[in-house]
Amino acid sequence: MTTSQSGGSPAGSGDAEKKLRPARTNATKQKLFEASMELIGERGAAGVTVDEIATAAGVSKGTVYYNFGSKSDLIAQLLRHGVDILMARLLSVRDDSADPLAAMEEMIGQAMDFMAEYPSFARLWVSENWRTPSEWQDTFAELRGRLLAVIGSAIDGVAAVYPVDPAVSRGSLETAIFGACFVVGLDRQTYNPERTREQSVAAIMASMRGYVMKQPPAQA
Amino acid sequence: MTTSQSGGSPAGSGDAEKKLRPARTNATKQKLFEASMELIGERGAAGVTVDEIATAAGVSKGTVYYNFGSKSDLIAQLLRHGVDILMARLLSVRDDSADPLAAMEEMIGQAMDFMAEYPSFARLWVSENWRTPSEWQDTFAELRGRLLAVIGSAIDGVAAVYPVDPAVSRGSLETAIFGACFVVGLDRQTYNPERTREQSVAAIMASMRGYVMKQPPAQA
DNA sequence: CTAACTAAACTGACCAGTCAGTTCAAATAG
């Protein structure tokens, strides 16, 4: 069970020591992330073998187990890795509060760019996210919460300035927008490559424009 | 590769003879659909064995191969089966054109009910839908087209009566609504069981209300 | 009587995880 490697095993290391120890390791992990993102996005977590991942990364199978504790662990870290990238992009949108609707629109645009750039991650996410008893259940819950918080605060920004339909719960709207980003992004890549980024953003933004009410602001 | 069964094999029968031949077969197929829908929804197509499906359906493994040519074939027919049910519900909404927005709302409600009743089908759909080279690719393309057509005509119904934002392409909106139904439905079941049907419908309907413009109708 | 189904054994491929051994750059010693 325990990976009793001859040397110290970085497999178990959560996140710490990012500067001192690793020499080749980080480059190797990066290659493994890229290779497995690609393969797993295409054929699913269960449909890809560790050997394939190792070969695609130009590394031996043992190296995968040296760097990660298990296939499952690799995928968990892969999920975190992808979410880190997406989060960074979403947070790059300055909430200058000039117009919260514009901020929202840019966030959705960033999300669409991310889906276009990492479609395999998006596929992995939607493939595994809603499985009921799954390894990664906790991972998903945590990452989902982080992402929804960002979207939620953008919605709050809008609700603070515009009058807003009280019949629409913030939580459901978060979910709808979040989900629409993934689905619209994936659908564009899979079935409608001719669709533009702007069309996609506009379609998702429709729910925000439907959320703000047509009456003039109720002057807080 | 070729399924050379001893007895006459209904395995290859696409859709024809639904009345003449089968005596026990239909009941068995039904049981197999239910069992595999459940299992595959939970653990994914690749994560479930044919033996498990057979046992769960209270049937022998041979029967699975008697009724279906292969695991892959079973899943393809399972997809069609689920879409048939969903389509029937969507089409049950009378397009009385009294208010196309109300019709749209009821359609989304029907979709939410379906997701609540067959969450495993929804999981199967989102898990496999966007895989790039997959068996079932053609099946998905066809079924997706059928479903989008129904939603599209509901959108057209709205666009025929209300003034509508030309910046939002019908295709992207179809996709966004279609996808939101799956994602919101699944999220409700997985992460937010306290969310009501109405909240979910309202969140998805927001995109329709954002699609119709705030100016008074342009009087066709 | 025959289509539908059973039960069980079997094949051949495939795969996650293991482990004994190799490499090599940097540290330490002479």
Add this chain to the structure above:
DNA sequence: CTATTTGAACTGACTGGTCAGTTTAGTTAG
């Protein structure tokens, strides 16, 4: 400056097990 040691990083053959699909001889029910 050279020799030796250390250990992290990596290798790839191997193991124990699983699984899709097949086959066969017999049973059940319409």
